[in-house]
Structure formats: structure tokens, C-alpha cells
Amino acid sequence: MAVGSDGRGLRVVGKPVRKVDGLSKCAGVTLFADDIVLPRMLFCKLHRAPVPHARIVRVDISKAARMPGVMAVLTGKDLPIPFGILPVSQDEHALCLDKVRFVGDPVAAVAAVDEDTAFDAMNAIEVEYEPLDAMMSIEEAIRKPSPRIHEYGDEGNIHKKIALEFGDVERGFHDADQVFEDTFYYEGSTHLPMEQHAAVAAVDPDGKLTVWSSTQTPHYVHRALAKVLNMPPARIRVIACPNGGGFGGKSDPFNHEIVVAKLSLLIGRPVKVTLTREEVFYCHRGRHPVLMQIKTGVTRDGAIKAMHFKSYLDGGGYGSYGVASTYYTGALQTVTYPVENYKFDGLRCFTNKPPCGPKRGHGTPQPRFALEVHLDKIAERLGIDPAALRLGHLVPPQSLTANYLRVGSMGLAKCIDAVVEGSGWKQKFRHLPSGKGIGLACSSYICGAGLPIYWNNMPHTGVQLKLDRGGGVAVFCGEIDIGQGSDTVLAQVVAEVLGIDPYDIRIVFGDTDLTPVDLGSYSSRVTLMMGNAAIQAAERARELLATAVSEKLGIPAERVGFGGGQVFDVEGPERALSFADAVVAAEARFGTIGTVGSYTPPPSAARYKGSGVGPSPAYSYSAAVVELDVDPRTGWVRVDRVHLAHDVGRCINPVLVVGQVEGSVYMGLGEALMEEQVFRANRGGVHRQPSLLEYKSPTTMEMPDVVTYIIEDPDPNGPFGAKEVGQGPLLPIAPAVVNAVYDAVGVRIDEVPVTPEKILKALDSPAKRFGPKGVPEVRWPDPIRVPTPWEGGTGRAAADRRPAEARR
Amino acid sequence: MMRLPRFRYHAPATLGEAAAILQGEGSQAMVVAGGTDLYPNMKRRHQTPKTLIGLRKIDALRGVKGSPARGLWIGPATILTDLEESALVREHYPGLYEAIHSISTPILRNMGTIGGNICLDTRCNYYNQNYEWRRAINFCMKCDGDTCWVAPGSDVCLAVSSSDTAPILCAFGARIQLVSKKGTRTIEAKDLYRRDGIDYLTKRSDEILAGITLPPAARWRSSYRKLRRREAFDFPVLGVAACVRFDGEIVAEARLWLGAVSMAPVEAAEAQAALVGRRLTEETIEEAARLAYPLAKPVDNTDFGLRWRKEMTRHFVREALLEVGPPGSPSGRGN
Numbered sequence A: 001m002a003v004g005s006d007g008r009g010l011r012v013v014g015k016p017v018r019k020v021d022g023l024s025k026c027a028g029v030t031l032f033a034d035d036i037v038l039p040r041m042l043f044c045k046l047h048r049a050p051v052p053h054a055r056i057v058r059v060d061i062s063k064a065a066r067m068p069g070v071m072a073v074l075t076g077k078d079l080p081i082p083f084g085i086l087p088v089s090q091d092e093h094a095l096c097l098d099k100v101r102f103v104g105d106p107v108a109a110v111a112a113v114d115e116d117t118a119f120d121a122m123n124a125i126e127v128e129y130e131p132l133d134a135m136m137s138i139e140e141a142i143r144k145p146s147p148r149i150h151e152y153g154d155e156g157n158i159h160k161k162i163a164l165e166f167g168d169v170e171r172g173f174h175d176a177d178q179v180f181e182d183t184f185y186y187e188g189s190t191h192l193p194m195e196q197h198a199a200v201a202a203v204d205p206d207g208k209l210t211v212w213s214s215t216q217t218p219h220y221v222h223r224a225l226a227k228v229l230n231m232p233p234a235r236i237r238v239i240a241c242p243n244g245g246g247f248g249g250k251s252d253p254f255n256h257e258i259v260v261a262k263l264s265l266l267i268g269r270p271v272k273v274t275l276t277r278e279e280v281f282y283c284h285r286g287r288h289p290v291l292m293q294i295k296t297g298v299t300r301d302g303a304i305k306a307m308h309f310k311s312y313l314d315g316g317g318y319g320s321y322g323v324a325s326t327y328y329t330g331a332l333q334t335v336t337y338p339v340e341n342y343k344f345d346g347l348r349c350f351t352n353k354p355p356c357g358p359k360r361g362h363g364t365p366q367p368r369f370a371l372e373v374h375l376d377k378i379a380e381r382l383g384i385d386p387a388a389l390r391l392g393h394l395v396p397p398q399s400l401t402a403n404y405l406r407v408g409s410m411g412l413a414k415c416i417d418a419v420v421e422g423s424g425w426k427q428k429f430r431h432l433p434s435g436k437g438i439g440l441a442c443s444s445y446i447c448g449a450g451l452p453i454y455w456n457n458m459p460h461t462g463v464q465l466k467l468d469r470g471g472g473v474a475v476f477c478g479e480i481d482i483g484q485g486s487d488t489v490l491a492q493v494v495a496e497v498l499g500i501d502p503y504d505i506r507i508v509f510g511d512t513d514l515t516p517v518d519l520g521s522y523s524s525r526v527t528l529m530m531g532n533a534a535i536q537a538a539e540r541a542r543e544l545l546a547t548a549v550s551e552k553l554g555i556p557a558e559r560v561g562f563g564g565g566q567v568f569d570v571e572g573p574e575r576a577l578s579f580a581d582a583v584v585a586a587e588a589r590f591g592t593i594g595t596v597g598s599y600t601p602p603p604s605a606a607r608y609k610g611s612g613v614g615p616s617p618a619y620s621y622s623a624a625v626v627e628l629d630v631d632p633r634t635g636w637v638r639v640d641r642v643h644l645a646h647d648v649g650r651c652i653n654p655v656l657v658v659g660q661v662e663g664s665v666y667m668g669l670g671e672a673l674m675e676e677q678v679f680r681a682n683r684g685g686v687h688r689q690p691s692l693l694e695y696k697s698p699t700t701m702e703m704p705d706v707v708t709y710i711i712e713d714p715d716p717n718g719p720f721g722a723k724e725v726g727q728g729p730l731l732p733i734a735p736a737v738v739n740a741v742y743d744a745v746g747v748r749i750d751e752v753p754v755t756p757e758k759i760l761k762a763l764d765s766p767a768k769r770f771g772p773k774g775v776p777e778v779r780w781p782d783p784i785r786v787p788t789p790w791e792g793g794t795g796r797a798a799a800d801r802r803p804a805e806a807r808r
Numbered sequence B: 001m002m003r004l005p006r007f008r009y010h011a012p013a014t015l016g017e018a019a020a021i022l023q024g025e026g027s028q029a030m031v032v033a034g035g036t037d038l039y040p041n042m043k044r045r046h047q048t049p050k051t052l053i054g055l056r057k058i059d060a061l062r063g064v065k066g067s068p069a070r071g072l073w074i075g076p077a078t079i080l081t082d083l084e085e086s087a088l089v090r091e092h093y094p095g096l097y098e099a100i101h102s103i104s105t106p107i108l109r110n111m112g113t114i115g116g117n118i119c120l121d122t123r124c125n126y127y128n129q130n131y132e133w134r135r136a137i138n139f140c141m142k143c144d145g146d147t148c149w150v151a152p153g154s155d156v157c158l159a160v161s162s163s164d165t166a167p168i169l170c171a172f173g174a175r176i177q178l179v180s181k182k183g184t185r186t187i188e189a190k191d192l193y194r195r196d197g198i199d200y201l202t203k204r205s206d207e208i209l210a211g212i213t214l215p216p217a218a219r220w221r222s223s224y225r226k227l228r229r230r231e232a233f234d235f236p237v238l239g240v241a242a243c244v245r246f247d248g249e250i251v252a253e254a255r256l257w258l259g260a261v262s263m264a265p266v267e268a269a270e271a272q273a274a275l276v277g278r279r280l281t282e283e284t285i286e287e288a289a290r291l292a293y294p295l296a297k298p299v300d301n302t303d304f305g306l307r308w309r310k311e312m313t314r315h316f317v318r319e320a321l322l323e324v325g326p327p328g329s330p331s332g333r334g335n
């Protein structure tokens, strides 16, 4: 479509259109999974392990099974087929088979006539365990290879070890004027969606199964159900209900979804499960705790000659997305500032805690935190303003990075300018009175992954349109709105192309029977991928309508325009048909009007093993400036204001964009200042505070003013140039907070969350620092060596693998 | 969803009736006011009373009466919001106002009562967990188990007195009226509490808290400072209540109480004594803070680390006294 790079000519895109699902949500009409009530519905409860690591000796369900009102009791033996989100980590069972791996791992399930009976029955199940040594930290898991938590993985309790080298870092360090090294730790945190996970399963008389669930990934749930239940996918329908928040916590297929499906198949009645808040903490899949070491060689003016990044992830009890998360801790360091030579060593441990996975920013907030604080320190040592340092060394648009990520549009310079200008950075940085601080950080994020989770060469998303004679348009897409506004984006995009009112569009979403596959609401892929597919489908419909109308009006098809609910002659707009009449004309001419569109990301330039993670059709960019106060007597931090500029490519809906920015800032501040998913290692590995009250996350009272600057640098791969905004703006928050704390009171907190206690300890310490002392000794594998584009590389690994040891 | 255990609910219209039911049902029964503490506890199976006696219908248990000159009577079933909005409380007992205003959230304060706050169950990170979690640690001494996980050697439970109004009511020298089938008795607020996380009240299980009286406010100035992670929702991990009566510029009487640092509110007697007969200056305040803070003996059963919480006691005592300020200093610190 002909749209100027400034967005001129757009009628719906770019406008603050009210969310198409907004009124239903405000009026309480939207049906969330837990709102679904079916006749004769039963209630399910899961019996969960009270021990962190143990072999299951015996499960005695007899008492529970005999209780009046109990309809069925399941144990691991009833669902022996393993599953998992990644093909390489099929390590979960719906109910533990032979051992349990964290406090909260489900062992048995009951279905009963009401929740009270189910609760009592769940507690009547008796399980005998043979305890095993538990691994409660990264260090412990590395130190103790046995007992193994899983029988697969790279070695002992190390799930995955990665070593990649792009160019030659030793040469880079040698060429550098100075080399800096820092160690950081990023604590784990959980998503904390308001809606607790819920699922309902029902079976038709003809044996067809329907599962409603609060899931971000109905397609993957569909696949997992088919696998574990050993049923043809054609007999299973998964309906994703609107999510009351997801943030990545509802992106895995979950045991409770499989369990209610199985129970329903067994009993022949609908079965529902609604998790308690405590159980949501056990589902987790949240932010991995990551220990990191970063070594960077720079020239006097701050150009990065070489970087060696090491990350150690605490994965919890299962694989989940963990292998991808591990790669992500090493992937995006290169897309903001050019890194001439880059080396990444990463490992993920299994530990006896709830599994970690993809929380907003998936694997990248941790390394971004390390990198941006590290750069702040480097800038100071080099005597360069941190904003100037970054502005002086930006990855050029339309370029390839050392690890072969293809950067398209790159609006980071405009982002930095906006926050520097808006915050009065130049007057404030290092000039504020003691106790007041200002800090800056930048970041980048993917707009969807270049490759699907399981190998296939089908599109990542599909959109179907059905045009009604009355002028209504039904849009079918497997996407699911998790609150981010994807339904509205879909309506706006289709409305824009067809020139109609977005409220004349009905969205049918997230239903494996009715809608074409969309891989799900994760990795910030929906706007870009679904948006492109929607444009394709809508343009195909437009073409049909244009042909029919051109014949009716006797003008060439190129002269047919769409807008304001009219289909008209652009050279004489008074010659027009209403959109409904245009549909009638098209239907008379072509038959029923339905079109499809789909989207597959462009092939990646990266061809080495491990290059599946990192490539994306486009990268968003953010810059943040945080202004805060630190009380040096108490260590208390109060954030006054956050300036956040985000390059969203093209803003499809400013209210949604600002909402995502503010939500990201909020979540980022939680991680920066208080959130901790932590466990009592000396008390049987229990979660310290699995409740909304005691797991501390900021309230509105802690929320500072947020000034959002929307930067639009349209990307050729984005729909109307749009890029993501759901995750990226979270990334610079934690490092900007830490950098501002340093500006305020002169201490480096190399670890989040930044608590008052840590600040006081740092103020009392000779090094004026709080953070990890070092990283554990690990034998890294020989790296896969990939020559960089500027060395004439092709994106493939070099044939030789130089031994890691010999090169020291 | 976490569900309430089954119970029978009575809603008597008079105090006498309530006391009679309570007496009749014995220790199986409990009273409930707003339920903001009791119901969550019941969902976690901390308390599983067979009978609940609701106080909502008893008009005689609600309201604020009196005057600053004579002192106030407060009905225990008065909701916190009503007290927060009472000009009598706000202007003449500012420390109490601040304590109430700091409790949880406006929504909770619309339900929660001051009586329930005074009788609030003690709290501990090993206790305020649901049944399945507690089973994973094999329960603890306070409920269903034998060991104290905070201090395995301890033979008393160290669960924390977490009521925001308790320390300030102790500081004001409030009196508590307790009514049972057997009769009525009135005790000092400070005598209501016991340094035992399990048996934390001296109130018998058949007694109903029927009134709170505050002494005349004349020449008393007061303040309450609360430490917590967030400015809403959170229980105190430290509360400092200060009431000071002046004679001209000179401190005639000082009461300094610490909340949430022990199983009961703690009186900082030495610090009080150090203030009497002197002016309230930076130096005297600093000295009082130095004397008060060793009394805080936090253990690892609330939010934040213990060393820091102890350190903060000193700081918060200082702040509370600064806020009281000498007479004539600007503020609505009282009379």
C-alpha cells in the first residue's frame, strides 16, 4: 500500500482506537477460562509434591478414590507420555511418573463433584518418597553432578552448554586499548498475571474433546494434548480464552490442561481446574536467575573490539523453553553497538525449583542489564558521557551483526536523543546533589523468532477473512489477546486495508477448530507476523472488491479506492458504492468472498548450529532514563520519573503502545527493586513467599511518572513498518535504575533486585559495590567458530574447532 | 481457588447474645468482625472454627464517642475507614490516625475493624502459607506441628505482632473492655498482649472486645512511623509509636512503643526515661533512638533482612520523634 514513511494516508492505523474487546472487559462480559461453567461439570485438584527431589516409592489413592463425590483419581501411570514445549526437552509428565523435581510438582489428580470434595480428596492421597539430594543453586548444580535431576542433558545437572565464537576475541582484546571485566547477577522473578491459570475440558458424545484454557499458545497445547493423550489432533479442539495477563507464563503446554482433558475423557463429564495463586508460582516458567561475566575490550573512544560474555542460568526442574532462553542470554548483545569479535559461553543448570522459562524479554533482560551497567562503568573510566558513548557506536541500519543477525530499521539514536533531551540529561548527569541520581540504558528486542519452535516450513501465522453481504467482516486468526491488544491490532490492520470501521469487524481468535494457526502470543511476534498475514488476506479481498466495483463503475481497477466505509473512484469520489454494496457486487461476480493470508519470516543469514535463536524479521529499540532518590541512611530508593523512548517502527495504536511501555516499565521496576522468586534451601526447598501479598511487586503507590516517547523508524518487514513494543521497553529499566543509583550515592549494585539492604552494604564496603564475587569453574566446550561478515564469513561455522584450552 | 472450611454462622443483634453463644460453643467458636484477617487464615486452615459469631449486627459495638477533653470511646466493630475519617481521631490522636491510615488498602479498611486489628493474629513467613505449603515443611509449632522453623531451639513461637494500631494504643495508654458471659473487665491495652506468638492475647476465648477508651488528648502529641516494602497492602515490619506530653518546652511524659519487632508491642522504657525532663532536640532524640533500637530483636520471619530491620529501628524512632516535634512546631501532631 502507498503509505508515506511518516504514516500520512493512514486512516485507522496510528489512531488511538478504543480496544475492540475493551467494553466487554470493563463490563465483565468477557469469558475467561474460569468463567466457563458447563452442565454436570466436575472440579479437579492436583496433589503436589511436598519435597524438592525424590523418587516416588508408592502412591496410595485408595482413600481418595473411596470418598463420596470423587469421580476419578489419576496418577503418573495414567499419562506416561512425556511432553514439553521444545522438541529437545520432552521432559515433563502430566503427573510425575517415577520422581518429583520440585516442591509443587504434581503427582496425582482428582475429579470430584465440587471443589471442597476435590480438595479433601487431594489431601487424602498418600505418597511415599525416597528423598534425593536437592540442587538449590547454580553453584550446587555445577558442583554436584549426581544425583541427576534428569537423565538427559549435557552432563550431570548441566542441561545445556553452549560455546560460540564470532571472529577472534583474543585478537580483539589484544587490539583493544583497555579491557574491562565485570560480574553480575540477576535474580529470578515470576510473571504474576492477575488471572490464575484455568482450564476446562469437555467431551462430545462422539468422542471429540474440547479444552478451553488461559493459554498464550493454543497451537502448542493442541500438539501436546494429541501427543500425551495419544489422540488424533483432528479430534481435539483447543480454545484459548482471553488471558488475564500472560507475560510468558502461559506459553507452555501445562500439566493441568492435560490432566483435565484426560479426566474428562475418562469420566465423560466436563472437568475444570483453576489454579490457586500458590500453584501459579509452581507453574512459573519465569525469569531465569542468571549469573554473568562480561569482558570487553574497547578502544579509547569506546568502540568494542571484543566481548566475551558468559552466562550461567538456574533452570529449575524442567527444560521448558530453557535451551532457547540460554541462547537468548548470548544473542542480542550485538544488535545495539557493533561488537567486532564476540564470544558467548552459556550454560543452564537443572535445579529443584519450579521451571524457569520465557518471562517478558525472554532471556535478554539479564544480559542487557549486565551489558548496560558494564558500559556505564566503561564510559566513566574512559571519561565519556554514557549517552555520547552509545550514540558514537550504533549498529547501522540494514546491516549484519557479528553473529549474523540482520538489523533492519534502527531508531536507537532517535530514542537516545529523545530521552536525553526530555530528561535534561546533560544538566543533570553527575551534577545532581548527593542522593539524587539519573541513569541511562538502552536495549533491543526481537519482533518474533525467525524459526518456529518445532521444525517445519509452514507459515508462522495465518489469517482468514469472510466478507458478509451486509458489509461486516469476520477475521479468523489463531492469535490470542493476552491483554496486549492483538485483537485490536488485527481489526485496525484489516480496517485500514478495506477502508472500514474497525468495529464492523468481528475477530474470531485462538480456536484450533475455527482459526488458522498462529503460533501464539510470545516472542513479540504477533503484531508483525499476524499483521503481515492480515494485510495479505485483506489485500486479496480488496482486489476482488476492486475488480467488481471497477466493472460496476466502469473505471479501471487501479482507480478504485477504499475508505470511510466506501469503495470509490479516486478521481471522483462521488462515484462510490458503500462497502456492503461492494461486497454484494463482488459476491455476485466471484461467489462467496473469503480470502487468506499467511506469513513466514525471511530466511536468516545465520547458518551455524545454535543460530535458530536471535534472528528476527526486525528489531525494536529502546532507551530509558531513570531519575531517582536514594536515602544514604536507609538505602531506600524512590524512583521519581522514567523517560522511555521506544522505536516501534510504526505505531499502530498509540494508546496500546503507551500501555505496553508503561506496563514494561512497571514490570522492569519490579525486577529492579523488589521481585524475587526465591526458595528456602535449608527448609526442604519450599518457595519463600508464594502469595500475592508476600511476593513483593510494586503497587501503584511505587509507580513513578512515566514519560513515553514513541519513535517511528518504519521497518520494511513490519506491517505498515510496525515493530514490537510488548517486551523491549522492559529491558533498559533495571540497568538504568542501577546506573542512577551509582549517580546518586556512588555505589555499584551489580545485582538485581536493588534492595535498601544491598545499598547500605555497598556503602559500607571498601569497594563501594554489592554483587557476585565471581563465576564457578566450568570446562566449556570448544566453541563453534563462525567468521564474521567483515572477515568474509558466510554465516556458517568454520570447519575447524580450535580447542578452548589451547587458546589460553 | 482456596476455599473456606465449613462453619456455622451466627449473627446476634446484641452483645449479650453474642457472649452467650460464645460461651455455649466453647473454644470451637470465634467471633468475626470484618473477616479480613480471619477468613484468609481459615482458607489456609490456620483456624477452623466450627462456629463463627458475626459482630456486624451489634450496633452497640460501633461508633466513636467522647471528646478530646474527656477522652474517646471507640466501638471495636467500627470499620477502619470510619475512624480514618473521624475528625476527632485525626486532629487529636494523629498517631492513631496515621497507624490506621497505613493499614493495608482503602478496600481492606472498608471491611476491617479496629477490634479485629487489635486482636490480629501474629504473623510469620512459615505460618502465613496455605495448608499444602505448611505440610511441605512438616508444619510448625504455631499450627499443626512441633518445631519452630525460625528458631528450631525455641520453645516459644516467635510470630510477629503485626497490628498497626497495637503499639500506638499501648502508647496512648488506651484501655480495653472485655465482655463475657461471666462479666466485664477492663485492662490496659499493653496488658492485652503476651510475648508468645501462639497465645498472643491475654483475652480469654470466651471474651469479646467491647470497647476501646482513649485518655484525654490534652497536651499529648503523637506520631506513628511504619516500615514496609510498599506503601499499600503491606503489614509493618516495624512500627514506631510515639506519644509525648509537654510541660511548656519540657517533656513531661514520653511513651515510645515498637511494633512488629516481637510477639507483642515492645515498650522502649529507657528511651522514654531519657526524654523526660528535657527538651525534644536533635541530641535527645538521637539518644532516645540509640537506647530504643537494641530492643528490636527481629528474626527471619518477615519481609527484609533482620540486620537491616534492626538498623532501621534507630532511624524510625528518630523520625517518629522528629515528627512529634516540640510543642508549637508546625503540624497536626495533636494538642
Ligand SMILES: Cc1cc2nc3c(=O)[nH]c(=O)nc-3n(C[C@H](O)[C@H](O)[C@H](O)COP(=O)(O)OP(=O)(O)OC[C@H]3O[C@@H](n4cnc5c(N)ncnc54)[C@H](O)[C@@H]3O)c2cc1C
Binding pocket: A693, B030, B031, B032, B033, B034, B035, B036, B037, B038, B039, B040, B055, B076, B077, B080, B102, B103, B104, B105, B108, B111, B112, B113, B114, B115, B116, B117, B118, B119, B120, B121, B162, B163, B164, B165, B207, B208, B209, B210, B233, B234, B235, B236
Ligand atoms: C492483604 C492484607 C493486608 C493487610 N495489611 C495490614 C496492615 O498493613 N496492618 C495491619 O495492622 N493489618 C493488616 N491486615 C490485617 C487486617 O486486615 C486488619 O488488621 C483488620 O483491621 C482486621 O480487622 P477485621 O475486622 O477484618 O478482623 P477479623 O478478621 O474479623 O478478626 C481478626 C481476629 O480478631 C478477632 N476479633 C475481631 N473482633 C473482635 C472482637 N470485637 N472481640 C474479640 N475478638 C475479635 C477475630 O476473632 C479474629 O481472631 C491486612 C490484611 C490483608 C488481607
Ligand code: SF4
Binding pocket: B123, B124, B125, B126, B127, B140, B141, B142, B143, B147, B148, B149, B150, B151, B156, B157, B158, B159, B197, B301
Ligand atoms: S515463629 Fe516459629 S513457631 Fe511461630 S509461626 Fe514462625 S515458625 Fe511457626
